[in-house]
Amino acid sequence: MSEIGNRIHFALMALFFVFRDLFLRPEDILGEAGIEPGSYLLDYGCGPGSFTRAASKLAGDEGRIYALDVNSLAVERIERDAAKRGRRNINTIQSDCATGLESESIDVVLLYDVFHDLHNPDSVLEELHRVLKPGGMLFFSDHHLTYDRIVFRLTGSGLFSLSERKNHTTLFVKR
16 A cells, blocks of 8 residues: 555544544443553554553553554554653554563553454464463454454464453453
8 A cells, every 4th residue: 555545544544433432432441451550551453542542541650551553653643642641651562463572561452453454363362472461361352253253263272261251342361
């Protein structure tokens, strides 16, 4: 996709999320994740940052939010937004798989509406497993996949166990 095409696509996606967030507030959805002050969280496939911003508030200054996206426009937008809002607990990562994070350093991973679009989902699941702390939680949502398909893909790897189906997300725990 051309640079102009990428910018238009990203702008339309960001606009869609503004409207989505009016009806499905990220704060309400993240309430299911049990994010506490001091939590270390990875928002994998963060897009324009709706969940990153909400998680930043929940984790507080003593927590750390890592916002990862393959799209440089997403990373740049989150960096600008974090600076404007004075959110010093947000770090960005531009990648299509590797996080660069230390092993077993993350409490919660958000994998919201991106799994269907990953080029190498098995490698991503391995990376998420690597960075999650023992007993760490993976909150998953992807409206492009059926619930049965989600469970099959995540538990079939042997890396995660199904814990609970929430209202907006499905919770998996690191094995």
